[in-house]
Amino acid sequence: MAKDLTLLLIIALPLLGFAINGLFGKKLPKTIVGGIATAVVFVAFLLATTLFSGLHGTQIVKLFNIIDFDQLQINASFQIDALSIWMTLIITGIGSLIHLFSMGYMSHDEGYHKFFTYLNLFIFSMLLLVLGSNYFVLFFGWEGVGMCSYLLISFHYNDAQKGLANSLAGRKAFIMNRIGDVGLLLALFMILGQFHTLEFMTIGKAVQGDVALQGGAMFFITFCLFIAATGKSAQIPLFTWLPDAMAGPTPVSALIHAATMVTAGIYLTVRSNFLFELAPFTKDIILYVGLATTLVAAFMALRQNDIKKVLAYSTVSQLGLMFVALGFGAYTVALFHVTTHAFFKALLFLGSGSVIHGMHEEQDIRKMGGLAKLMPLTHLTFLIGTMAIAGIPFLSGFFSKDEIMAQALHHNPAVYAILVLAVTMTAIYMFRLYFLTFHGAFRGGDSLKSKVHESGLSMTLPLMVLAVLSVFGGLLNLPGLFFKNAAHWFDHYLSHGTFGLSEVHNAHLDFNTSIGLMLFASIIAVGVMIWAYLNYAKKGSLAKEDAALNGWERLSAQKLYVDEIYNTVFVKPLLTLSEFVGKVVDVQLLRNGVYAIADGILNTANLTRKWQTGFLSSYLFWMVFGLIIFVAYYLLKLSVWH
């Protein structure tokens, strides 16, 4: 099959699934709805693998013109290269697993067909985002995934207790994303102003090696792009929506808010690497924002009690880590972590979904415990995920994180030190989560305990697949010290197949430092694991109740009060402003002002009508008076006429 046709099929299949489910989903049986939705994504994945295997250079597929003006042409066209196909593989691969999982997870939901409709639409938008060959198509997908994210977060808007909260969370996510979108929009405008095109390749070729471009314009463009990335990828200051987005069904969290959509910001940065390379200052900003995010989010995760919230903050933290890598210009490293993170975070989310499903929608870890026996398969896979993210040696997370640490150590030891802190905290909260959930005594009450059950095959199968990937994902990009030949496969793959990346070279540490680094990381991870085991499993420590929290714990549990601060600094003033402008300026000042003027004019009638006194003598007097005034005026005028 021709490549372009394959590509179009990949994009069209989810759309087809969306159309079928959207139009007829209500009348079809649930298995067929879910089956179709899963199948289209899976077929897309298979097609993507064929593209992957036959990948050779960059290829552009043009579909049609969106806008064709004299000075501006924008096409709906797509780009096949290493980066886009890799992202496609992640999206469709993990996407199909999550679809499969959802068939089980959502089986009792009345909005079943709607859910799959949205999911397919999301996959479609996401594919547009990563496959587009220009910023416009990317923006298309960018906004599209935002919309789907909104729809899916507020999916359970009818819920009796949480319906309103769910919809508010969706709204928050949408608005926060929109702030980022404005950044992207402005960046696009500036790119258009600078290059008169939005095609990646054209721009890339235009800027390549052109050091003269380095400076103001590039800074603004990349800065705006980065703002967009912070919106989508939940970085400071726009990260608060992601934890709230956990209001959505868990598969959504896994797919959108862990594996795919939130990495769009990283994709954008990698895709625009040639621009960022010209803006070192922006890269510094990225580095420090990423660093701050990863630290802050990890800190917040320490004392969260909602199983999904912990994972959410963990996601924010990991994304921050990726941005640190980007800040160092280590694009492939960041993308490597995107990949492994997609594996284990999807696994963790699905695992938590399985737990929540089994616990009948209970998400509070204080009500869990001892689930290891009740849900063995889930337990095992969750453990693997936890170990992967915590950086237990030779699991996928170990390698990808290590790469980032290595970059940090190479560039800036201080950053490295902070990252060590963040990584340690990651291990702490993840094991805390794991042990509190799966070990110890069940705390949810007996009636619930009797109902807890292991999930069905459609849910556990994806878990197992993802667990395998989480374990072996690291093999994609082994460090050079183990297998000389197989090492850095991913680096090569990306940097040779993606425009601009071949220009960027990652730092490689020498042998001893690498070994030392890995050893240190392993010690931390394993040490934390043992500590957590002792503390939570053996000693039986439990999550404290809110009232018992001490100073730093409270800060963590209350998320550093960021939401409150935003509320006071941004939301409240905006609402007050709106209220003020609406009531005072608009109604009082403008509208009533118009009325007042009108009334003022019309009320002079009360005055003018008094002139009509009713007395004949006064009429005659005024007539004469007017006449005299006229005469006087004209005689005066005559005297000055010449």
Added chain:
Amino acid sequence: MQAASSIGTSLDFYLFVSFALFTIGAIGAMTRKNMIVLLMCIELMLNAVNLMLVTFSTYYGNGDAQIFVFFTMVVAAAEATVGLSIIIMAYRNLKSIDIDMYNQLKN
């Protein structure tokens, strides 16, 4: 427009008289309350005009204005007729010929 008659220098005098009469009439019309007096004042104004017309007629030496004077007199007569009958009708209604009593219609 040459002065074609013997009226010559005394033109100003005639004009002054005419002005004076007109002003007296106008002030009278404005200040007096009795409708009959009002009517008379207006007649006075008309006659002031007549005087002026005749003056100018003499001054210019053509007869147009004198003919006009006749018209004015006729009109004045007609006005007086109508005016008096209106006053009578008004008197029937309000039992008064004080002009200030006629003050229902206002504002």
Added chain:
Amino acid sequence: MALILLPLVFSLVAWFIPSNITRIFGLIASAATLVLSSVAVCYFEPSEHLLIDFGLRFVRFSIDSLGFTMILLTNAVIFLVFLSNFKRSITNEKRFTALAFLMQFGLLGVFTTNTILGFYIFWELTLLPIFLILYWFGSFDKPRALLQFFLYTLLGSLAMLLSVIGLMHATNQQTYEALLAADLSSLGNTSIFLMGGFLLAFAVKIPLFPFHTWQAETYTKAPTAGTMLLSAIMLKMALFGLLKWVLPIFDGIATDFWRWPIITLGIIGVVYGAVVAIRQQDLKTLFAYASLSHLGLIAAALMLNNFDTNQIAVVQIVNHSIVSIGLFLAAGIIEQRLGTRELGQLGGIAKVAPRFAFWFAVLTFVSLSVPFTAGFIGEFFLIKALFSANALTGFLASTTLVLGAVYMLKAYQAPMFGPTINATFEDLHWSEIAVFAILSIAAIYLGLAPQCLTDFVAHSLTQPTH
């Protein structure tokens, strides 16, 4: 010819038909005009003009591709108004039917006339039916609000009348082509004043920022059909006038003089409308301010008088018509079924009326200009044009993305989601679904293929000289 006169005939006929078939008549007759105009478009060569001359002195018609676009839009809007109100008592009224057709006639006249005085006459002609519709079917408790709308508009259009007179005197021409050819730059400051007169009329109608005070009040108190007519098509007359008449004719020092003042007002309107909309409790008021925000953007972008932007502006004009019909229909549906539009008194409708929830959501997203809808293309390119003219205006204009999300989502979520306050809610009638479906399809079609529209209208837009 029949294209223009048919509505007038229908308007007269409507008085004399039995009242029990009025609503059918309205629907069929408006459909007929729509079909007729669609057929006419098919036979129309976009690069040509269709001249229609009744032998009148001041009014001649000449339909170009922009005119045809607006004709189609008008006829479609009128049809949709009839369709969407099919279940309401208002379409059962002869008076409404007759006035709506009269309105259509006036609008068609505005969009097709070839003489400047004709433009003014038809412009004012539309006031008569809308005034009566608002008065008869609206809920104006005091005549003051109604008068405010009417007289505000009248003040603007009288200023325009003066400008029309001045323009005709200054150029000694009255047809569009002749006015285009006339050299106004020699007039100097006079041309600035003349353009100012037009702009005042347009600013009131669009409406631009300080002249918008009539809008919210009128929209709220008007019947749903009236609001639709006003917002979906009548206000477009001003944008059309700007695009077709004022900008090309006054291209030169007058446009240069007024460009930044108007853009400033437009951008203020964008931000101001959005900010005010956030806190509104009445659904229709909220949409009114949203409209202020959207139209400010179009007006501002139009003032750039850029060939490409003007084409996109047409897309956005059509898009705004789609959005406003849809949103005001939704507000009307809620009001009709529940008797209130106060957000605080609404909730959980989605649960009892899923079909309504779905279509309302679609229209909400259309108005949020998400991808695949015309608004996405429109907003993107309009803001782009503003941005390249001045980065600050572009930035301010782009805040509409965020603020728009804030108020639109509120407007959607507050009544639809959350705890059910209103247990009974009759779901959509087929006629209402049809309206929503047509609107959505149109929006998505334009979102994917705006080029078909921009190419079509490009023929009749003049390339500015600067």
Added chain:
Amino acid sequence: MDSIVILFISGLLGLFVGMQKKPLFSIFIASLGLIGAGVAAYFKGSYVSPFASYAQFIPTQGLVIILLCAVTLLAMLGGYKRYKSDDEHTGDYFALILFSVCGAIIMAQPNDLMLFFIGLEILSIPIYVLVGIEKGSSRSAEAAVKYFFTGSFASAILLFGIALLYGATGSFQIIEIQSNLAIGIWQSPMAIIGSLFLLAGFTFKIGAVPFHFWGPDVYDGASNSVLMYMSTVVKIAGIYAIINVFGQVFRDSYAFWIDLICIIIVLSMFYGYITAWKQTSFRRLIAYSSIANAGLMLFALADIHNSNIFLFVTAYAVATIALVVVNFAVNDDTDSLANWEGIAWRNPVIGVALVLALFSLAGIPPFAGFFGKFSLLWSAAPHVPYTAILALIASVIGAFVYLRLMISALKKPKVTMPIHLSFEQVLVLVLTSLTTIGALYFI
């Protein structure tokens, strides 16, 4: 001349016929006379189409006569119900009206100030009488007294002006006056004072500020049927007289005089419309509206060479007649605006005629009032742009007044009892409505 003769004879005839106490017969004779006069005027004058292009609304002699006759006919028919109720005097009333029209015709087209003055008095004196026809009513009596005294006072002022002008120029012939003024005499104080006195007399007739005082009181006190006549014919005749006289007198000193005209226009329009807003009586409202419209009419003087007044006065006259006829039908005794609520619903003819008339007065296209205003401003605006702007602002206030009236009339009525209209009232309303729409001919 033919027209005047015909009118005079039919007036005389009417006096005799009136003794038969057959109102129908009287109105038949009177109508015949008016129609005959109109026809005669039509065939007499060298009729040039005034609408050859929009720049040429020059009134021809015949056209004014036809207009005056037609408006009088409408007013007479509209008020017929009142006239016939007093069948002893029906013939007299019609005779008075016909004589008065004679005066109007003479006055409107003068070439000689003497003739003009005679015409003016012939027009006015019958109206003094007509205003007082409600013999038992003190209001009517008061109106007659006020009208008579202010009117004859104004006549005296006017006459004084004529005398002064004569003194300055030595002639009553307008052409001669013009040619004499042209050689510089216009700068003599006597000519200026004379012109001002003359203008005062004229503006009194059309009722512009500050010589408007009689208007509201007299309109209020007069009966509806007389109001129809005097609010229209007098103004038409007056404005044409102004155009014809001052078009010549001011010709060479246009720049000198135009500010006075502008002041009068602006004062009249604002004063008229604003004061109309607070009125509770319909006839007073019409009076103030007519003051404002008098101001508008004076725009005809702004462009002396093209005074495109015809359309405007026609539109004004038919709309006013329609309104007064409606008021006559619904509201003869109390004359309160409150009685207007919902009347459009109680009779469709009233509804349509009312809406058209009010929109026409407010100047909304495509009705006659708009074309009238347009043709006026078309010539005037380039000469007096700022006044035109002020006038348009005032027009908005005016629209307030008219639309409030309409809103009141369109309100759902409390009383749904249909209003009965007599045949001739329906006829008048239909004719006025047709005229109002018929202005579309000028598009």
